[in-house]
Amino acid sequence: MTPNVTITISRQLGSGGSYVGKHVADRLHIKYVDREILRKLSAYLQEDEKVLSGREERVSGFWERVMQTFCYGVPEAGYLPPPLRTIPDEDFFAAEAKIIREVTGDCSAVIVGRAGFHILKGRPNLVKVLLHAPREFRVQRIMKIYSIPDRESAEAILDNSDRQRAKFVKTVTGLDWMDASSFNVCVDTEAAGFTGATEIILRLVENILHTSSAKGEKAKR
Numbered sequence: 001m002t003p004n005v006t007i008t009i010s011r012q013l014g015s016g017g018s019y020v021g022k023h024v025a026d027r028l029h030i031k032y033v034d035r036e037i038l039r040k041l042s043a044y045l046q047e048d049e050k051v052l053s054g055r056e057e058r059v060s061g062f063w064e065r066v067m068q069t070f071c072y073g074v075p076e077a078g079y080l081p082p083p084l085r086t087i088p089d090e091d092f093f094a095a096e097a098k099i100i101r102e103v104t105g106d107c108s109a110v111i112v113g114r115a116g117f118h119i120l121k122g123r124p125n126l127v128k129v130l131l132h133a134p135r136e137f138r139v140q141r142i143m144k145i146y147s148i149p150d151r152e153s154a155e156a157i158l159d160n161s162d163r164q165r166a167k168f169v170k171t172v173t174g175l176d177w178m179d180a181s182s183f184n185v186c187v188d189t190e191a192a193g194f195t196g197a198t199e200i201i202l203r204l205v206e207n208i209l210h211t212s213s214a215k216g217e218k219a220k221r
Contacts, residue, residue, distance in 0.1 A: 003212060004108045005030070005205055006123055008116035010169075010177070011131040013161040014138030016189045016197070020131060021112040023198045028205065030108035033100075037114070040099045045087060093172050113165075117182055118173040125212050127205050130186040131197060132178070137190040184208075 007024060011017025018034075025032035042049040097119045104111060104120065111120075117128040133141075135158070143154045169177040180186045185204055187197045 003125055003209065004106075005125040005127060005209060006104050006108065006116075006120055007110045007127045007129065007201065007205065008120060009110065009112045009129045009131060009201075010115075010117055010183070011112065012133060012138060013158055013165075014141045015131045015133040016141075016194050017112050017131050020189070020194055020197050020201070021110045023194070024201050024205075025110040027198065027202060028108065028110075030110065031104075033103055033109050033111045036103055037096065037099055037111075040103065041096055044095055044099060045092070047087070089171060097172075115169050115172045118169075118175065125208055127201070127208055128183045128185075129201055129204075130178070130180065130183040131189050132186065133188055133190045 005028075007021075009017050009021045009024075011020075022032050038049050038053060042052055045052065096114060100111065100114060100116060100119050103109070117126075120126055138158055139151060139154050142148060142158060143151065148154045148157070166177040169175060173182075175182055185200060187200055189197050192200060
């Protein structure tokens with residue numbers, strides 16, 4: 001029986017984290033965890049999913065809706081985020097961490113963002129990945145994906161995302177978001193390509209599982 005493996009993917013906006021994460025999950029035939037966390041968090045905190053999405057680390061809520069407006073032209077009025085019942089950051093993060101541990105506890109899974117590399121630290125067969133890419137690559141990619149018509153808007157979205165994710169990780173973990181020492185491997189997705197990044201992660205998973213199996217056999221002797 002193959003032991004469970006958990007793959008956490010931290011990523012910069014525009015570096016293809018969700019795309020690569022889904023491909024890794026498909027190749028390994030394991031669970032890709034995303035909306036399930038938000039659904040369970042909504043039930044746990046008794047709050048609407050759309051409201052909670054604005055407080056998640058990943059790009060959603062406010063900035064996701066901003067990006068969507070570019071598909072239809074410039075909005076006539078500024079966006080006002082929906083009111084949110086006061087939930088202290090520490091309670092929100094603790095609830096999300098609890099759910100992440102639960103939904104990845106008894107199966108192999110890929111989880112993107114949400115400081116999963118820290119929340120799940122110490123778990124056997126944990127593969128921690130950081131995906132990054134040069135700024136120009138990321139700007140061009142989000143302009144294409146979200147149909148953003150001008151570079152200035154794309155750069156503003158990119159910079160805001162980087163700031164928010166760095167702040168989130170610092171708040172939750174006390175660590176610097178882009179510190180390579182927190183991960184098993186860091187991949188430049190422009191240099192490696194998304195297929196190459198996927199293959200690197202799959203090879204790392206194979207090596208970690210092999211090492212874990214060898215240690216288990218040695219312990220039995």
